[in-house]
Amino acid sequence: MRSLLGFELYKLFKQKMIYLTFIGLLIITSSYMLNFERPSDAEKELYSKWEGTLTQEKVERSQVENEKLNVLIDKRVEEMEEKGEVGAAFSEEEATKVGMYETIAFIQGADDRTALRLSELEGEESLSTALETSILKENDFSYFAYNKAPREIIDYTSTFSLVVTGLMLMIGLSGMYSREYSSGVENYMLSSKRGRKDLARAKIIAALIYTFIIVVIGEAWNIISKIYLFGNEGWSTTIQYIFKYHFSPFGFSMIEYHLIQLGIHLLAAFSFALLILFISSLCRNVLVSLIVSGAIFGVPYFIVELVQMPTWLREALQFSYLYIMKVDFLFTNFNAINVFGQPILYPFVAILWMLILSVLFAYTTVRVMRTKQVA
Amino acid sequence: MKLTIEKVTKSYGEKVAVNDLSFELTEGVYGFLGSNGSGKTTLMRILASVSKPTSGRVLFDGEDIRTLDEKYRDMLGYSPQHIGYYKNFTVQKFMLYIASLKGIERQQAKQKVDELLELVNLTENNKVKMSKLSGGMKQRVGIAQALLNDPQILIVDEPTAGLDPKERVRFRNLLSKISANRIVLLSTHIVSDIEFIAKEVMILKEGVLIQKESPKKLLEGIRNKVWTATVNEEEVADLQAHFRCGNIAHNDERFDIRLLSETKPHSNAVQTKPNLEDLYLYYFEEDGVA
Amino acid sequence: MKEESVEEEIANYLEHYTVEYPDDDAIDQTIESLRAYVPEPQSNGAAIREKLQGLLRHSAREISVIGSLFWVMNVIFFICGFSYVLFFEGDPYSTMFFLAPIPFLIGLGEVFKGREAGLYEIELACKYSAQHIMMSRLFVIGTYNFVISAVLICALSVTIENILLLKLVGYWILPTTLVSSVGLFLTIRFRSSITVPVTLAIWFTTSMMISQSVDMKNYLESLSAGVYSIALIASLVFLFLQINRIKRGVRIEAND
Numbered sequence: 001m002r003s004l005l006g007f008e009l010y011k012l013f014k015q016k017m018i019y020l021t022f023i024g025l026l027i028i029t030s031s032y033m034l035n036f037e038r039p040s041d042a043e044k045e046l047y048s049k050w051e052g053t054l055t056q057e058k059v060e061r062s063q064v065e066n067e068k069l070n071v072l073i074d075k076r077v078e079e080m081e082e083k084g085e086v087g088a089a090f091s092e093e094e095a096t097k098v099g100m101y102e103t104i105a106f107i108q109g110a111d112d113r114t115a116l117r118l119s120e121l122e123g124e125e126s127l128s129t130a131l132e133t134s135i136l137k138e139n140d141f142s143y144f145a146y147n148k149a150p151r152e153i154i155d156y157t158s159t160f161s162l163v164v165t166g167l168m169l170m171i172g173l174s175g176m177y178s179r180e181y182s183s184g185v186e187n188y189m190l191s192s193k194r195g196r197k198d199l200a201r202a203k204i205i206a207a208l209i210y211t212f213i214i215v216v217i218g219e220a221w222n223i224i225s226k227i228y229l230f231g232n233e234g235w236s237t238t239i240q241y242i243f244k245y246h247f248s249p250f251g252f253s254m255i256e257y258h259l260i261q262l263g264i265h266l267l268a269a270f271s272f273a274l275l276i277l278f279i280s281s282l283c284r285n286v287l288v289s290l291i292v293s294g295a296i297f298g299v300p301y302f303i304v305e306l307v308q309m310p311t312w313l314r315e316a317l318q319f320s321y322l323y324i325m326k327v328d329f330l331f332t333n334f335n336a337i338n339v340f341g342q343p344i345l346y347p348f349v350a351i352l353w354m355l356i357l358s359v360l361f362a363y364t365t366v367r368v369m370r371t372k373q374v375a
Numbered sequence: 376m377k378l379t380i381e382k383v384t385k386s387y388g389e390k391v392a393v394n395d396l397s398f399e400l401t402e403g404v405y406g407f408l409g410s411n412g413s414g415k416t417t418l419m420r421i422l423a424s425v426s427k428p429t430s431g432r433v434l435f436d437g438e439d440i441r442t443l444d445e446k447y448r449d450m451l452g453y454s455p456q457h458i459g460y461y462k463n464f465t466v467q468k469f470m471l472y473i474a475s476l477k478g479i480e481r482q483q484a485k486q487k488v489d490e491l492l493e494l495v496n497l498t499e500n501n502k503v504k505m506s507k508l509s510g511g512m513k514q515r516v517g518i519a520q521a522l523l524n525d526p527q528i529l530i531v532d533e534p535t536a537g538l539d540p541k542e543r544v545r546f547r548n549l550l551s552k553i554s555a556n557r558i559v560l561l562s563t564h565i566v567s568d569i570e571f572i573a574k575e576v577m578i579l580k581e582g583v584l585i586q587k588e589s590p591k592k593l594l595e596g597i598r599n600k601v602w603t604a605t606v607n608e609e610e611v612a613d614l615q616a617h618f619r620c621g622n623i624a625h626n627d628e629r630f631d632i633r634l635l636s637e638t639k640p641h642s643n644a645v646q647t648k649p650n651l652e653d654l655y656l657y658y659f660e661e662d663g664v665a
Numbered sequence: 666m667k668e669e670s671v672e673e674e675i676a677n678y679l680e681h682y683t684v685e686y687p688d689d690d691a692i693d694q695t696i697e698s699l700r701a702y703v704p705e706p707q708s709n710g711a712a713i714r715e716k717l718q719g720l721l722r723h724s725a726r727e728i729s730v731i732g733s734l735f736w737v738m739n740v741i742f743f744i745c746g747f748s749y750v751l752f753f754e755g756d757p758y759s760t761m762f763f764l765a766p767i768p769f770l771i772g773l774g775e776v777f778k779g780r781e782a783g784l785y786e787i788e789l790a791c792k793y794s795a796q797h798i799m800m801s802r803l804f805v806i807g808t809y810n811f812v813i814s815a816v817l818i819c820a821l822s823v824t825i826e827n828i829l830l831l832k833l834v835g836y837w838i839l840p841t842t843l844v845s846s847v848g849l850f851l852t853i854r855f856r857s858s859i860t861v862p863v864t865l866a867i868w869f870t871t872s873m874m875i876s877q878s879v880d881m882k883n884y885l886e887s888l889s890a891g892v893y894s895i896a897l898i899a900s901l902v903f904l905f906l907q908i909n910r911i912k913r914g915v916r917i918e919a920n921d
Contacts, residue, residue, distance in 0.1 A: 028871050032877075
């Protein structure tokens with residue numbers, strides 16, 4: 001078994017094009033970072049002055065300061081208009097300050113909304129009320145710090161890294177069986193003792209290892225590039241600082257959320273890898289295998305984004321590989337499914353669903369190979 | 376040791392490749408003779424368990440090979456007609472790969488691979504990439520890999536296609552050397568491959584087994600039907616039009632011709648000892664007769 | 666008595682005599698040196714016409730060899746693209762940009778099918794050599810790409826109001842030539858079963874990044890005609906270099 005696995009890994013990683021593609025995809029999907037500017041020392045200093053728990057006093061002070069600054073800027077704009085001047089009405093430093101004050105107000109909004117929602121829930125009597133209340137009660141958004149790096153890291157994971165992972169899996173794994181068929185090696189496989197069940201298992205493990213490596217390297221690149229640009233601060237701030245998660249009921253810190261996000265991304269990637277392997281075991285042509293996997297991966301996205309449909313269908317379609325690998329929709333709102341009178345949160349549903357599909361396709365692949373015939 | 380083929384039929388849609396075959400094989404070399412499309416390869420694939428019969432079954436010592444599953448494949452060595460391979464694997468690596476498919480332990484595998492490459496005379500090429508091998512060399516790798524697990528049942532489909540005469544002789548000797556205590560199945564359309572080493576020759580035609588006899592018995596069946604004659608050029612054409620003709624050789628201004636006929640085909644024809652080439656001609660070339 | 670032993674000796678000698686086959690290099694060398702003596706085709710005009718006719722004839726034959734998957738899939742892609750623009754208000758230029766090189770990339774698998782199936786040696790030895798066959802297939806998929814893109818351009822310009830035809834053509838030609846030549850470059854060197862997915866993936870990601878980024882789009886829009894032409898010419902030259910390479914014969918075994 002170990003030597004079978006060794007050979008499978010060898011065949012996978014011997015493909016030079018895989019490395020070129022991986023590097024190419026990472027570079028292309030990171031090209032947007034060229035527009036990024038590293039924070040100035042002044043900006044970092046400003047944030048570090050405000051870093052820490054946002055007390056009532058601090059929030060109020062930021063409101064006052066912001067007010068003052070806005071009045072000043074408005075006045076300057078008027079003056080400039082009178083004189084017919086054009087240009088920036090505020091300095092770099094002032095812009096940074098306004099940005100920061102607004103962020104504080106922004107996170108304060110999340111706090112207020114949580115309180116409001118909690119009071120709403122008190123009057124409600126639905127199945128998931130208790131669950132939602134218990135989640136919301138945990139929330140504490142009060143920690144404030146400069147957090148550009150974690151924000152960007154989380155954003156990349158739910159956008160471009162899913163493209164990179166998805167494509168790399170398809171490219172690397174679509175040929176895993178198809179290529180055996182087209183090269184004629186299937187004859188040896190199917191007529192040898194370990195060439196059916198055990199080889200299928202070895203291929204499954206090899207595919208999972210490949211997936212793990214792809215995700216880990218992608219993650220390493222993501223982390224290193226962002227921390228290099230923005231520093232390593234802000235991991236303890238909550239995800240409500242990110243616009244996408246502003247309305248999320250889950251009060252995870254950036255580091256907590258990123259780990260959860262990465263875990264679910266990896267799980268979905270594992271599951272997708274097993275699906276690709278299964279499709280490959282049925283297709284004699286690598287390109288067909290690739291296109292079928294690509295369609296299963298990509299088509300739900302286009303349907304959801306483009307077609308008008310009832311909400312339940314949209315939600316259902318989101319439980320496809322791409323969206324679960326994207327992770328974000330599981331956490332942006334409070335969503336639960338009722339299972340025998342027990343509300344189950346979307347993230348758990350997604351995890352369960354991916355596990356079921358993984359087991360199903362792994363099992364079916366082994367079954368297919370047990371009875372496979374040459375064409 | 377006994378391999379029983381029981382009412383095996385294999386059809387692809389409308390086309391029946393193997394039609395209700397039943398026979399038994401025991402230790403020794405069996406030669407399959409058949410023209411292209413006779414069902415040879417299909418039958419061998421079924422016996423090699425890479426293809427399943429549409430109906431009927433194959434039994435090894437009374438047990439269905441499908442229930443034996445791994446146990447059966449553990450006893451099997453199969454060299455397909457077209458040798459598949461990975462281009463970027465060296466010969467040695469490829470052999471080790473097959474060894475791992477056959478579940479042979481790493482250390483043992485290395486030793487066995489060296490041994491077999493020696494046997495098929497490829498030791499010097501063991502670091503050469505598979506894609507750089509000549510057709511004959513690939514064929515020899517195919518044979519070597521089939522022997523990796525010391526198979527009880529050895530199935531080789533057209534092993535000598537692409538081998539040069541010297542290699543063919545070597546292969547034949549190799550086969551007779553290893554055939555003791557094994558069932559060896561060998562398909563070919565080069566008759567001389569099996570003439571001296573086959574215990575029985577099986578003749579397949581359009582998916583049906585039409586003969587299964589020792590070469591000697593088979594030859595007896597056509598004993599009085601093989602003739603040679605020395606004739607001129609016009610007569611050659613005439614004979615070819617009416618009889619199944621084998622070898623034609625120049626003999627000064629005239630030709631020596633070998634042909635099959637129930638009766639004396641020409642005034643100076645003499646009867647001669649039949650060989651398997653004649654047999655092949657007898658069974659497969661009748662369409663050629665006008 | 667003596668005669669017999671001589672005979673035996675000769676027989677023995679012959680028995681052990683092996684004919685040394687020349688190795689591949691020697692055969693190649695011989696062919697290369699003989700090539701100089703192959704008569705040059707006559708005058709250019711007639712020769713070119715003859716060549717063209719030959720190419721067309723071969724191409725017609727190759728059409729049937731190219732898998733139906735190739736034809737059908739590309740039609741589906743283009744229909745999807747067209748409906749995306751028409752029914753979902755997709756941007757016609759980005760859509761054109763994305764779709765333009767796809768038929769060629771997918772078709773590369775078909776062009777090199779013979780090499781991958783181990784047929785290359787047979788094809789090389791046939792009257793119409795592998796080079797001929799590959800050239801004709803390239804011609805077929807190139808033409809198909811052209812036709813299908815042209816149909817899409819016409820369909821878009823008829824159905825979408827205020828579409829800038831020239832801009833649409835611009836969004837079509839450069840990606841087609843550039844990506845096709847890179848795809849061809851890679852496929853000559855590596856196995857097509859890997860280069861086709863890879864080039865498709867890279868192209869997909871690149872065009873996704875471009876369509877997502879306003880900056881990139883603006884940059885492309887603001888490209889001057891001069892820069893555009895230079896890029897176009899460069900990619901055309903690169904494309905022809907690759908085609909020429911095939912014409913001379915692709916001798917490299919897929920060394921991946």
